[in-house]
Amino acid sequence: MNYTEFFKKIDAEIKKADSIVILRHESPDPDAIGSQVGLREIIRATYPEKTVYLLGEMPSSLTYIGEMDEITQEQFDASLIIVLDCANTPRIDCPFEVDPSNVIKIDHHPDRDVYGAISFVDTNSSSTSEILCRFVFGEESTWKVSKEAANALYAGIVGDTGRFLYPATTAVTFAMVSKLLEFDVDISGIAYHMITNPVSVSRLAGYIYQNMEISENGVAATILSQKDLEHFGIEEDQTHGVISLPSTVEGIHCWALFVEQPDGSYRVNLRSKGPIVNEIAQNHGGGGHPLASGAVVSTLEEAHQIIAELNESAKAFLSAR
Ligand SMILES: [Mn+2]
Numbered sequence: 001m002n003y004t005e006f007f008k009k010i011d012a013e014i015k016k017a018d019s020i021v022i023l024r025h026e027s028p029d030p031d032a033i034g035s036q037v038g039l040r041e042i043i044r045a046t047y048p049e050k051t052v053y054l055l056g057e058m059p060s061s062l063t064y065i066g067e068m069d070e071i072t073q074e075q076f077d078a079s080l081i082i083v084l085d086c087a088n089t090p091r092i093d094c095p096f097e098v099d100p101s102n103v104i105k106i107d108h109h110p111d112r113d114v115y116g117a118i119s120f121v122d123t124n125s126s127s128t129s130e131i132l133c134r135f136v137f138g139e140e141s142t143w144k145v146s147k148e149a150a151n152a153l154y155a156g157i158v159g160d161t162g163r164f165l166y167p168a169t170t171a172v173t174f175a176m177v178s179k180l181l182e183f184d185v186d187i188s189g190i191a192y193h194m195i196t197n198p199v200s201v202s203r204l205a206g207y208i209y210q211n212m213e214i215s216e217n218g219v220a221a222t223i224l225s226q227k228d229l230e231h232f233g234i235e236e237d238q239t240h241g242v243i244s245l246p247s248t249v250e251g252i253h254c255w256a257l258f259v260e261q262p263d264g265s266y267r268v269n270l271r272s273k274g275p276i277v278n279e280i281a282q283n284h285g286g287g288g289h290p291l292a293s294g295a296v297v298s299t300l301e302e303a304h305q306i307i308a309e310l311n312e313s314a315k316a317f318l319s320a321r
Pocket residue numbers: 031032085108126127128160
Protein backbone atom coordinates (compact mmCIF):
# COMPACT_ATOMS: atom_id res chain seq x y z
CA MET A 1 0.00 0.00 0.00
CA ASN A 2 1.30 3.41 -0.88
CA TYR A 3 0.89 5.31 2.34
CA THR A 4 2.82 8.39 1.21
CA GLU A 5 0.75 8.91 -1.92
CA PHE A 6 -2.53 8.55 -0.06
CA PHE A 7 -1.34 10.72 2.81
CA LYS A 8 -0.77 13.55 0.32
CA LYS A 9 -4.19 13.01 -1.26
CA ILE A 10 -6.15 13.10 1.99
CA ASP A 11 -4.05 15.94 3.40
CA ALA A 12 -4.81 18.02 0.27
CA GLU A 13 -8.56 17.43 0.81
CA ILE A 14 -8.37 18.33 4.49
CA LYS A 15 -6.43 21.51 3.65
CA LYS A 16 -9.23 22.59 1.29
CA ALA A 17 -11.98 22.06 3.89
CA ASP A 18 -12.97 24.47 6.68
CA SER A 19 -15.18 21.89 8.29
CA ILE A 20 -14.72 18.11 8.47
CA VAL A 21 -17.10 15.38 9.64
CA ILE A 22 -15.62 12.03 10.68
CA LEU A 23 -17.89 8.96 10.66
CA ARG A 24 -17.42 5.24 11.47
CA HIS A 25 -19.46 2.04 11.69
CA GLU A 26 -22.54 1.52 13.86
CA SER A 27 -22.23 -0.51 17.10
CA PRO A 28 -18.77 1.02 17.48
CA ASP A 29 -15.76 -0.70 19.05
CA PRO A 30 -12.61 0.92 20.46
CA ASP A 31 -11.00 1.07 16.98
CA ALA A 32 -14.01 2.82 15.44
CA ILE A 33 -14.07 5.45 18.20
CA GLY A 34 -10.27 5.51 18.64
CA SER A 35 -9.61 6.19 14.96
CA GLN A 36 -12.42 8.76 14.85
CA VAL A 37 -11.19 10.67 17.91
CA GLY A 38 -7.55 10.13 16.90
CA LEU A 39 -8.00 11.69 13.47
CA ARG A 40 -9.93 14.63 14.94
CA GLU A 41 -7.12 15.30 17.40
CA ILE A 42 -4.50 15.02 14.65
CA ILE A 43 -6.42 17.57 12.54
CA ARG A 44 -6.89 19.83 15.59
CA ALA A 45 -3.17 19.69 16.37
CA THR A 46 -2.13 20.23 12.74
CA TYR A 47 -4.81 22.67 11.54
CA PRO A 48 -6.22 24.45 14.65
CA GLU A 49 -8.34 26.80 12.48
CA LYS A 50 -10.45 23.92 11.14
CA THR A 51 -13.63 22.56 12.75
CA VAL A 52 -13.97 18.80 13.13
CA TYR A 53 -17.19 17.00 14.09
CA LEU A 54 -17.61 13.35 15.12
CA LEU A 55 -21.01 11.79 14.50
CA GLY A 56 -22.66 8.50 15.46
CA GLU A 57 -24.41 6.76 18.34
CA MET A 58 -22.13 6.46 21.35
CA PRO A 59 -22.21 3.57 23.87
CA SER A 60 -21.45 4.75 27.40
CA SER A 61 -18.76 2.07 27.69
CA LEU A 62 -16.53 3.91 25.17
CA THR A 63 -16.84 7.52 26.31
CA TYR A 64 -13.43 7.20 27.97
CA ILE A 65 -11.96 7.52 24.45
CA GLY A 66 -13.99 10.59 23.50
CA GLU A 67 -17.43 12.08 22.86
CA MET A 68 -19.54 12.60 19.74
CA ASP A 69 -20.94 15.92 18.47
CA GLU A 70 -24.35 17.13 17.31
CA ILE A 71 -24.61 19.30 14.21
CA THR A 72 -27.21 20.66 11.80
CA GLN A 73 -27.91 19.50 8.27
CA GLU A 74 -26.35 22.76 7.00
CA GLN A 75 -23.13 22.10 8.91
CA PHE A 76 -23.08 18.54 7.61
CA ASP A 77 -23.63 19.63 3.99
CA ALA A 78 -20.76 22.12 4.23
CA SER A 79 -18.26 19.54 5.49
CA LEU A 80 -15.72 17.16 4.02
CA ILE A 81 -16.85 13.64 5.03
CA ILE A 82 -14.32 11.01 6.13
CA VAL A 83 -15.53 7.47 6.93
CA LEU A 84 -13.26 5.31 9.10
CA ASP A 85 -13.22 1.58 9.91
CA CYS A 86 -16.46 0.90 8.01
CA ALA A 87 -16.43 -1.86 5.38
CA ASN A 88 -19.89 -1.38 3.90
CA THR A 89 -22.05 1.68 3.38
CA PRO A 90 -25.19 0.40 5.19
CA ARG A 91 -23.13 0.25 8.40
CA ILE A 92 -22.07 3.92 8.28
CA ASP A 93 -23.46 5.46 11.48
CA CYS A 94 -24.75 8.93 10.59
CA PRO A 95 -27.95 10.85 11.40
CA PHE A 96 -27.82 12.45 7.93
CA GLU A 97 -27.94 10.86 4.51
CA VAL A 98 -24.43 10.10 3.25
CA ASP A 99 -23.45 10.01 -0.43
CA PRO A 100 -20.84 7.21 -0.32
CA SER A 101 -19.34 8.27 -3.66
CA ASN A 102 -18.39 11.60 -2.14
CA VAL A 103 -16.48 10.55 0.98
CA ILE A 104 -12.93 9.61 1.92
CA LYS A 105 -12.84 5.98 3.10
CA ILE A 106 -10.02 4.69 5.31
CA ASP A 107 -10.34 1.08 6.47
CA HIS A 108 -8.67 -2.26 7.14
CA HIS A 109 -11.62 -4.60 6.46
CA PRO A 110 -11.78 -6.57 3.19
CA ASP A 111 -12.83 -4.08 0.48
CA ARG A 112 -15.98 -5.81 -0.79
CA ASP A 113 -18.17 -2.73 -0.81
CA VAL A 114 -15.90 -0.35 -2.72
CA TYR A 115 -16.93 3.24 -2.05
CA GLY A 116 -15.49 6.71 -1.67
CA ALA A 117 -14.10 9.45 -3.93
CA ILE A 118 -10.81 8.52 -2.28
CA SER A 119 -10.48 5.08 -0.74
CA PHE A 120 -7.56 3.67 1.22
CA VAL A 121 -7.91 0.08 2.43
CA ASP A 122 -5.02 -1.89 3.96
CA THR A 123 -6.21 -5.32 5.08
CA ASN A 124 -2.72 -6.06 6.44
CA SER A 125 -3.20 -3.42 9.09
CA SER A 126 -4.39 -4.52 12.53
CA SER A 127 -6.76 -1.58 12.81
CA THR A 128 -7.82 1.70 11.28
CA SER A 129 -6.00 3.37 14.18
CA GLU A 130 -2.76 1.70 13.01
CA ILE A 131 -3.34 3.03 9.47
CA LEU A 132 -3.69 6.56 10.88
CA CYS A 133 -0.45 6.06 12.83
CA ARG A 134 1.33 5.19 9.61
CA PHE A 135 0.05 8.40 8.03
CA VAL A 136 0.97 10.63 10.92
CA PHE A 137 4.37 9.00 11.56
CA GLY A 138 5.20 8.62 7.85
CA GLU A 139 8.45 10.06 6.54
CA GLU A 140 6.75 12.80 4.55
CA SER A 141 4.03 13.46 7.08
CA THR A 142 3.23 17.05 8.04
CA TRP A 143 0.60 15.99 10.59
CA LYS A 144 1.06 16.49 14.31
CA VAL A 145 0.28 14.10 17.15
CA SER A 146 -1.03 15.26 20.51
CA LYS A 147 -1.43 13.38 23.77
CA GLU A 148 -5.18 13.17 23.05
CA ALA A 149 -4.59 11.70 19.58
CA ALA A 150 -2.05 9.19 20.89
CA ASN A 151 -4.35 7.95 23.67
CA ALA A 152 -7.27 7.44 21.27
CA LEU A 153 -5.18 5.66 18.61
CA TYR A 154 -3.56 3.46 21.25
CA ALA A 155 -7.01 2.44 22.56
CA GLY A 156 -8.06 1.60 18.99
CA ILE A 157 -5.03 -0.61 18.37
CA VAL A 158 -5.32 -2.36 21.73
CA GLY A 159 -9.02 -2.98 21.06
CA ASP A 160 -8.70 -4.43 17.56
CA THR A 161 -5.68 -6.61 18.40
CA GLY A 162 -7.37 -7.99 21.52
CA ARG A 163 -4.53 -6.49 23.55
CA PHE A 164 -1.91 -7.69 21.02
CA LEU A 165 -3.13 -11.28 21.09
CA TYR A 166 -4.76 -11.60 17.65
CA PRO A 167 -2.75 -12.64 14.56
CA ALA A 168 -3.31 -9.23 12.93
CA THR A 169 -0.72 -7.92 15.40
CA THR A 170 2.56 -7.32 13.51
CA ALA A 171 5.98 -5.74 13.90
CA VAL A 172 4.44 -2.60 12.36
CA THR A 173 1.76 -2.61 15.07
CA PHE A 174 4.40 -2.56 17.81
CA ALA A 175 6.48 0.03 15.93
CA MET A 176 3.45 2.36 15.78
CA VAL A 177 2.59 1.74 19.44
CA SER A 178 6.19 2.51 20.34
CA LYS A 179 5.85 5.92 18.66
CA LEU A 180 2.49 6.59 20.32
CA LEU A 181 3.99 5.93 23.76
CA GLU A 182 6.22 9.01 23.34
CA PHE A 183 3.03 11.08 23.79
CA ASP A 184 2.10 10.22 27.36
CA VAL A 185 -0.32 7.36 26.75
CA ASP A 186 -2.20 6.23 29.86
CA ILE A 187 -1.60 2.50 29.35
CA SER A 188 -2.99 1.28 32.66
CA GLY A 189 -5.93 3.71 32.59
CA ILE A 190 -6.98 2.45 29.16
CA ALA A 191 -6.42 -1.17 30.24
CA TYR A 192 -8.66 -0.56 33.27
CA HIS A 193 -11.51 0.59 31.00
CA MET A 194 -10.98 -2.37 28.68
CA ILE A 195 -10.83 -5.19 31.23
CA THR A 196 -13.28 -4.17 33.93
CA ASN A 197 -17.03 -4.72 33.66
CA PRO A 198 -19.94 -3.56 35.81
CA VAL A 199 -21.18 -6.20 38.26
CA SER A 200 -24.25 -6.76 36.04
CA VAL A 201 -22.10 -7.60 33.01
CA SER A 202 -19.86 -9.85 35.12
CA ARG A 203 -22.94 -11.80 36.25
CA LEU A 204 -23.97 -12.11 32.59
CA ALA A 205 -20.47 -13.44 31.83
CA GLY A 206 -21.02 -16.18 34.40
CA TYR A 207 -24.34 -17.00 32.74
CA ILE A 208 -22.73 -17.30 29.31
CA TYR A 209 -19.95 -19.61 30.55
CA GLN A 210 -22.61 -21.72 32.23
CA ASN A 211 -25.13 -21.84 29.40
CA MET A 212 -23.41 -21.50 26.02
CA GLU A 213 -24.14 -24.40 23.67
CA ILE A 214 -20.94 -26.11 22.51
CA SER A 215 -21.02 -28.38 19.45
CA GLU A 216 -18.70 -31.27 18.66
CA ASN A 217 -17.07 -29.06 15.97
CA GLY A 218 -16.03 -26.54 18.59
CA VAL A 219 -18.74 -23.96 17.88
CA ALA A 220 -20.14 -22.10 20.89
CA ALA A 221 -23.40 -20.20 20.69
CA THR A 222 -25.41 -18.11 23.11
CA ILE A 223 -28.77 -16.52 22.44
CA LEU A 224 -29.79 -13.72 24.81
CA SER A 225 -33.41 -12.59 24.90
CA GLN A 226 -34.73 -9.20 25.94
CA LYS A 227 -35.88 -10.98 29.13
CA ASP A 228 -32.30 -12.12 29.82
CA LEU A 229 -31.06 -8.53 29.42
CA GLU A 230 -33.77 -7.36 31.80
CA HIS A 231 -32.93 -10.12 34.29
CA PHE A 232 -29.27 -9.07 34.41
CA GLY A 233 -30.17 -5.39 34.31
CA ILE A 234 -27.93 -4.55 31.40
CA GLU A 235 -28.24 -2.36 28.34
CA GLU A 236 -27.98 -3.93 24.92
CA ASP A 237 -24.70 -2.15 24.10
CA GLN A 238 -23.09 -3.55 27.27
CA THR A 239 -23.20 -7.05 25.76
CA HIS A 240 -20.11 -6.06 23.73
CA GLY A 241 -18.16 -6.70 26.92
CA VAL A 242 -18.95 -10.43 26.81
CA ILE A 243 -18.55 -11.22 23.08
CA SER A 244 -14.99 -12.51 23.41
CA LEU A 245 -15.63 -14.77 26.45
CA PRO A 246 -15.66 -18.16 24.66
CA SER A 247 -12.13 -17.46 23.35
CA THR A 248 -10.80 -18.52 26.76
CA VAL A 249 -12.47 -21.93 26.61
CA GLU A 250 -10.38 -24.85 25.32
CA GLY A 251 -11.49 -26.47 22.07
CA ILE A 252 -13.73 -23.64 20.84
CA HIS A 253 -12.84 -22.54 17.29
CA CYS A 254 -15.60 -20.06 16.58
CA TRP A 255 -18.60 -18.69 18.37
CA ALA A 256 -21.70 -16.54 18.13
CA LEU A 257 -23.49 -14.23 20.53
CA PHE A 258 -27.06 -13.38 19.57
CA VAL A 259 -28.80 -10.53 21.36
CA GLU A 260 -32.50 -9.93 20.88
CA GLN A 261 -33.41 -6.35 19.95
CA PRO A 262 -36.57 -4.53 21.11
CA ASP A 263 -38.15 -5.19 17.69
CA GLY A 264 -37.64 -8.97 18.04
CA SER A 265 -34.70 -9.21 15.63
CA TYR A 266 -31.30 -10.51 16.78
CA ARG A 267 -27.95 -8.77 16.51
CA VAL A 268 -25.26 -11.43 16.16
CA ASN A 269 -21.52 -11.14 16.63
CA LEU A 270 -19.39 -13.91 15.14
CA ARG A 271 -15.83 -14.53 16.30
CA SER A 272 -13.29 -17.13 15.24
CA LYS A 273 -9.79 -18.48 15.76
CA GLY A 274 -9.64 -20.03 12.29
CA PRO A 275 -12.92 -20.91 10.56
CA ILE A 276 -13.97 -18.10 8.21
CA VAL A 277 -17.06 -16.35 9.58
CA ASN A 278 -17.54 -13.16 7.54
CA GLU A 279 -18.98 -15.08 4.60
CA ILE A 280 -21.66 -16.34 6.97
CA ALA A 281 -22.32 -12.78 8.14
CA GLN A 282 -22.57 -11.67 4.51
CA ASN A 283 -25.08 -14.45 3.76
CA HIS A 284 -27.30 -12.77 6.34
CA GLY A 285 -26.88 -9.14 5.34
CA GLY A 286 -23.90 -8.33 7.57
CA GLY A 287 -20.16 -8.20 7.13
CA GLY A 288 -16.75 -7.73 8.73
CA HIS A 289 -13.40 -9.49 9.01
CA PRO A 290 -12.82 -13.18 8.23
CA LEU A 291 -12.43 -13.80 11.98
CA ALA A 292 -14.74 -11.14 13.43
CA SER A 293 -17.99 -10.06 11.89
CA GLY A 294 -21.62 -9.34 12.59
CA ALA A 295 -25.14 -9.20 11.23
CA VAL A 296 -28.74 -8.64 12.24
CA VAL A 297 -31.18 -11.51 11.66
CA SER A 298 -34.94 -11.23 11.83
CA THR A 299 -35.93 -14.56 13.41
CA LEU A 300 -34.74 -17.21 15.86
CA GLU A 301 -34.89 -19.66 12.96
CA GLU A 302 -32.34 -17.61 11.04
CA ALA A 303 -30.18 -17.52 14.19
CA HIS A 304 -30.12 -21.32 14.22
CA GLN A 305 -29.32 -21.27 10.50
CA ILE A 306 -26.22 -19.18 11.31
CA ILE A 307 -25.18 -21.67 14.00
CA ALA A 308 -25.52 -24.48 11.42
CA GLU A 309 -23.36 -22.51 8.97
CA LEU A 310 -20.75 -21.94 11.69
CA ASN A 311 -20.63 -25.70 12.19
CA GLU A 312 -20.06 -26.20 8.46
CA SER A 313 -17.27 -23.65 8.47
CA ALA A 314 -15.68 -25.22 11.58
CA LYS A 315 -15.91 -28.66 10.00
CA ALA A 316 -14.18 -27.44 6.83
CA PHE A 317 -11.53 -25.75 8.94
CA LEU A 318 -10.89 -28.88 11.02
CA SER A 319 -10.67 -31.21 8.03
CA ALA A 320 -8.19 -28.85 6.28
CA ARG A 321 -5.81 -28.82 9.25
MN1 LIG B 1 -11.23 -1.80 13.12
